Amino acid sequence: MNGVALAVFVFFFGLVTVIGFVAARWRSADLGHLNEWGLGGRSFGTIITWFLLGGDLYTAYTFIAVPALVFGVGALGFFALPYTIIVYPFVFLVMPRLWSVAHKHQYVTPSDFVRGRYGSRGLSLAVATTGILATMPYIALQLVGIQVVLQGMGIGGTAASALERDLPLFIAFAILAAYTYQSGLRAPALIAFVKDTMIYITVLVAVFYIPAKLGGWGHIFDAAGQALPHHTPPGALILPQKQFVAYSTLALGSALALFLYPHSITAVLSSGNRNVVRRNAAILPAYSFLLGLLALLGFMAIAAGLKPATNNLAIPQLFDKMFPDWFVGFAFAAIAIGALVPAAIMSIAAANLFTRNIYREWLRPDATPGEEAKMAKLVSLVVKFGALAFVLFLKTEYAINLQLLGGVWILQTLPAVVLGLYTRWFHRGALLLGWAAGILVGTWMAWSASFKSVAPFTLFGLDTTVYPALVALVVNLLVAAVATPLLDAARADRGSDETAEADYREEAAPPIEALAEGPGSRS
Amino acid sequence: MSDRRPGEHSTVSRAWYLLLLLPFIGLLWPPFYAKDTPRLGGFPFFYWYQFLWVLLGAALTAIVYWATTPRRGGRR
Numbered sequence: 001m002n003g004v005a006l007a008v009f010v011f012f013f014g015l016v017t018v019i020g021f022v023a024a025r026w027r028s029a030d031l032g033h034l035n036e037w038g039l040g041g042r043s044f045g046t047i048i049t050w051f052l053l054g055g056d057l058y059t060a061y062t063f064i065a066v067p068a069l070v071f072g073v074g075a076l077g078f079f080a081l082p083y084t085i086i087v088y089p090f091v092f093l094v095m096p097r098l099w100s101v102a103h104k105h106q107y108v109t110p111s112d113f114v115r116g117r118y119g120s121r122g123l124s125l126a127v128a129t130t131g132i133l134a135t136m137p138y139i140a141l142q143l144v145g146i147q148v149v150l151q152g153m154g155i156g157g158t159a160a161s162a163l164e165r166d167l168p169l170f171i172a173f174a175i176l177a178a179y180t181y182q183s184g185l186r187a188p189a190l191i192a193f194v195k196d197t198m199i200y201i202t203v204l205v206a207v208f209y210i211p212a213k214l215g216g217w218g219h220i221f222d223a224a225g226q227a228l229p230h231h232t233p234p235g236a237l238i239l240p241q242k243q244f245v246a247y248s249t250l251a252l253g254s255a256l257a258l259f260l261y262p263h264s265i266t267a268v269l270s271s272g273n274r275n276v277v278r279r280n281a282a283i284l285p286a287y288s289f290l291l292g293l294l295a296l297l298g299f300m301a302i303a304a305g306l307k308p309a310t311n312n313l314a315i316p317q318l319f320d321k322m323f324p325d326w327f328v329g330f331a332f333a334a335i336a337i338g339a340l341v342p343a344a345i346m347s348i349a350a351a352n353l354f355t356r357n358i359y360r361e362w363l364r365p366d367a368t369p370g371e372e373a374k375m376a377k378l379v380s381l382v383v384k385f386g387a388l389a390f391v392l393f394l395k396t397e398y399a400i401n402l403q404l405l406g407g408v409w410i411l412q413t414l415p416a417v418v419l420g421l422y423t424r425w426f427h428r429g430a431l432l433l434g435w436a437a438g439i440l441v442g443t444w445m446a447w448s449a450s451f452k453s454v455a456p457f458t459l460f461g462l463d464t465t466v467y468p469a470l471v472a473l474v475v476n477l478l479v480a481a482v483a484t485p486l487l488d489a490a491r492a493d494r495g496s497d498e499t500a501e502a503d504y505r506e507e508a509a510p511p512i513e514a515l516a517e518g519p520g521s522r523s
Numbered sequence: 524m525s526d527r528r529p530g531e532h533s534t535v536s537r538a539w540y541l542l543l544l545l546p547f548i549g550l551l552w553p554p555f556y557a558k559d560t561p562r563l564g565g566f567p568f569f570y571w572y573q574f575l576w577v578l579l580g581a582a583l584t585a586i587v588y589w590a591t592t593p594r595r596g597g598r599r
Contacts, residue, residue: 075557075569078569078570078573081573081574081577082550082551082573082576085546085550085573085576085577085580086546086547086550086551086580088580088581088584089543089544089546089547089580089583089584092543092584092587092588093540093543216565217564217565217566218562218564218565219565220565221565221566221567221570225559237559237567237569238557238558238559238567238569239553239557239569240557241554241557244553244554244557247553248551248552248553251550251551252547252551275592278588278592279588281584281588282581282584282585282588283581285577285578285580285581285584286581288577289574289577289578292570292573292574292577296570
C-alpha cells in the first residue's frame, strides 16, 4: 500500500464528507419537504446545474469502464463520444418541455407526469418500476468504481481477508448514506463542484503528461493499432465495417436512454427555469470532450504495455505507473468521489419514484408532504444498502449485466414520457402494451447474446450486430401505434389529461400557491 | 406577454431547430469517418473528426439557443 497516495486520498474523501453534511445549511430551507430534499427546491442556476448534471451523468463507473472498453476492443468503445454529443440536441428540444410541465403541476418524477398526462395509474407504475429497477444496478456499479480504485491502491485485492477488502467500501458508503439522508440533493450538488474540478485536473494532466512520457500521440495510436488485432476478441484502431451498425445503434440508443434515467430527470427538474436547461445543453458537451480524452487513456495503457488482470484495472494501473505518488492519490480520490455524486442522486431519484408513485399512489394516498419526505429519506437508505449488499455478496458480473438490461428497459419508457410531451395521440393502454413488448424483446435479445452490449441481428439480409435496446424500442413503438386505433375502436377509456398545451412552454414564474400548499395538483 | 397565445412561433425561428439535426447526420453514419487518414497531431481521422463534432455540436446548440430565445422576458 502506498502511504502518500493513501494520505492524499483520505484527505479529499474527508473534505467531501464535511461538505456533504454542511450542504444541509446551503440555501437553507425546510428539508422535511420532498421539493426541497429531493429536488433542491427547484432553484439551481446555470452553473450549479452544469456541475450537478456533469457530476451526475459522467459517473465513476463511466470513467473506469469507457477507457477499459477502449483498452479491450479499440474503436467500438469510442461510441461513448458520439453518444454524449448527440444527446444534447435531444435534451435541448425535449427537456425544457418536461421542466415546464413539471414546474406547472409540481411533478417530482417522470411517473408523476405520466400519471397526470394519461390519467393512468398502471402506466405510471410501469414507468416508476422501470426507473427503480434500472437505477439499482447503476448504483451498484458506482460501488464497483470505488472498489476498483481501492484495489488500484493495493487495498483489498485477492489476497486480502474479506474484512480488509470490504470495510473501506462499507465506510465510504455509510458516509454517503448519512449525508444524503440529512442534506438530500444539496449534498451531491455541492460535492459535484469538488468532484468535477478534480476530474478535469486529472484528465487534463493525464492527456498532456502521459503522451509526453510515452513518445507522443502518434506513437500511442500506432502502438494501439498494432496490439489491438491480437486481443481476444480482436479489436481495431479504426472502426471496421461490420461494427458500423453496432456503433451507431449503441450511440443513438444510449443517447435516447440517458435522460430517461430517473437521476438525469431529477437533476433537470432541480434547475430554476427552463432556460437553465437549454443553456446547459450547449455547455455540457465540455464534459463529453473530457470523456473522449479519458477514453483515449485506454490506448495509453496499451502503449505503456500494461497487462492488467481485468480491463477495469487498466486505468488505475496506468495512473499508478505514470504519476508521482501524491498525484496518484489525487486521481484516485477524483474517481472515488466521482462515484459519490451519481450514487447520491440515483438513490434520491429512486426514493422520489418509490415515494410518489408507489407509496403515495398505492399505499397511502393521503400522505402529507412531511411524510413523503420522511419516506423518501428512508428509501434512499434502503436503496443504497441494497446496492452495497449486491456488490459485496454477488458477482460484479451480475451488476454489469443488470445495468445493461437497465439501459434496455429504461429506453422503453420513451414513448410514454418523451412522445407524451408532444402528443396525446397514443392510447394509454397501447403505451403499456408497447412497453411490455419492448421489455420482453429487449431482455430476450440481451439474454440470448449472453449480455454482451450488442446482439447479432440480420438487417436487410445483412448479418450484423445491433444494440438490443433500440430494436426493442422499434417493437415498442410499432405495438403502441397498432394498438392505439384498435383500443380506440373498442372504445377503451383514454383517461383524462390534466395538462394543457401552454403548460409545456411555461416559464419560471413560481406558482406561489402551489409551493405553499405542497405538491398536490392531482385532479 | 399574456396576450401572446401558445403555439405562436414564427416559422423563421422554428427553422433554426433544424440545425440540431446536423450532429446526428455527421455522427450516426460511420462510413463518413471510419478511416485512419488524414491524421491531425498524431490523431487518426476517426478520432479527431468526432472530437471536432463535440465543438460543432455545442456551437450549433448555442446558436439555436440565441436565435430562439427572446431578448427580454418574453414567453416562448
